[in-house]
Amino acid sequence: MTKKRVGLLVGRERTFPDALIARVAAVSSTVTAEYARVDLTAVDRPPAYDVLVDRISHDVVCYQPVLKLAALAGARVVNNPFWRIADDKAFGTALAARLGVPVPRTYVLPSKSYGEDITPDSLRNLTFPLGWEAMARDAGFPMYLKPHWGGGMRDVYKVRDLDELFRAYDASGRLTMIAQESIEWSAYVRCVVIGKTEVLPLRWDPTLPHHERYVGAERTMPPLDPGLEAVVVEHARTLCRALGYDMNTVEFAIRDGVPYAIDFMNSAPDFEGKFLPPAVFEWIVDRMARLCVELAEREPAPTYRWDALLAGRP
Ligand SMILES: Nc1ncnc2c1ncn2[C@@H]1O[C@H](COP(=O)(O)OP(=O)(O)O)[C@@H](O)[C@H]1O
Numbered sequence: 001m002t003k004k005r006v007g008l009l010v011g012r013e014r015t016f017p018d019a020l021i022a023r024v025a026a027v028s029s030t031v032t033a034e035y036a037r038v039d040l041t042a043v044d045r046p047p048a049y050d051v052l053v054d055r056i057s058h059d060v061v062c063y064q065p066v067l068k069l070a071a072l073a074g075a076r077v078v079n080n081p082f083w084r085i086a087d088d089k090a091f092g093t094a095l096a097a098r099l100g101v102p103v104p105r106t107y108v109l110p111s112k113s114y115g116e117d118i119t120p121d122s123l124r125n126l127t128f129p130l131g132w133e134a135m136a137r138d139a140g141f142p143m144y145l146k147p148h149w150g151g152g153m154r155d156v157y158k159v160r161d162l163d164e165l166f167r168a169y170d171a172s173g174r175l176t177m178i179a180q181e182s183i184e185w186s187a188y189v190r191c192v193v194i195g196k197t198e199v200l201p202l203r204w205d206p207t208l209p210h211h212e213r214y215v216g217a218e219r220t221m222p223p224l225d226p227g228l229e230a231v232v233v234e235h236a237r238t239l240c241r242a243l244g245y246d247m248n249t250v251e252f253a254i255r256d257g258v259p260y261a262i263d264f265m266n267s268a269p270d271f272e273g274k275f276l277p278p279a280v281f282e283w284i285v286d287r288m289a290r291l292c293v294e295l296a297e298r299e300p301a302p303t304y305r306w307d308a309l310l311a312g313r314p
């Protein structure tokens with residue numbers, strides 16, 4: 001019997017993909033995992049995997065069309081490339097609010113600058129002068145300015161008044177930025193969420209250096225209150241179901257006992273072994289391996305908008 005195949009698309013990371021490949025081999029005799037191989041891709045012959053785990057297409061963008069072709073050919077892709085690529089922080093925030101998950105007040109800003117072919121005439125729909133004062137009165141200071149795609153904490157500014165806001169905005173160039181009320185938190189929680197249902201809530205201190213954020217938070221924050229933890233876990237599930245993410249981290253800033261969703265579209269969360277407590281790394285590898293095996297063995301569920309139209313065709 002030929003084994004079902006899981007392919008991993010990766011960047012520089014080593015510890016997580018190596019551990020995942022080994023774990024799939026350990027838990028399944030019918031499924032095998034390997035680093036996916038991508039050549040020049042004929043559109044009707046994408047890499048033949050039952051499951052693809054995408055850890056890098058946000059940075060290696062040429063993998064994005066390949067992943068979509070693989071999905072069309074029947075692969076289950078983690079995370080769903082169609083959903084992931086459509087998401088942005090402004091939309092996600094609004095969706096969270098509609099689902100009953102508290103979020104900071106958030107605005108979308110027109111870009112500071114544009115390409116040469118965009119003239120003032122091209123921007124006639126924008127209302128100048130823009131309503132900066134009204135926004136500042138509503139969202140208040142301090143405020144965060146950050147790119148609507150997000151990722152890697154790049155171009156994230158915390159501003160304290162209108163002057164700082166304009167300085168940050170002036171530096172944002174052609175990016176589309178959002179402005180967001182700062183949640184001045186007493187605790188911060190990051191949930192690892194696998195398969196939309198398995199949730200591991202962890203204290204995580206974003207003010208510490210990168211490699212200490214999980215481990216150090218056990219020093220800088222008291223343990224999570226169990227009632228609050230249950231709420232956070234439920235919100236994390238709600239967000240991952242709504243966004244269709246099978247591999248994600250979901251962050252909450254806690255203010256006055258209320259968990260506000262801050263960053264919940266981390267489609268390739270950092271699973272580097274040396275930055276995680278060993279038990280956390282083990283939990284992630286275990287849940288990811290089980291998810292890969294389950295997806296490989298399961299009939300593809302209708303996930304994509306053309307599924308119904310293609311049903312029954314060769
Ligand atoms: N509204 C906010 N309130 C409080 N802290 C925030 C807020 N927005 C961002 N932050 C802080 O800035 C960090 C980076 O913002 P985030 O939305 O995670 O951007 P990225 O997608 O680039 O990681 C967060 O981890 C958090 O510590």
Ligand SMILES: [Mg+2]
Nearest residue numbers: 151152153263
């Ligand atoms: Mg983040």
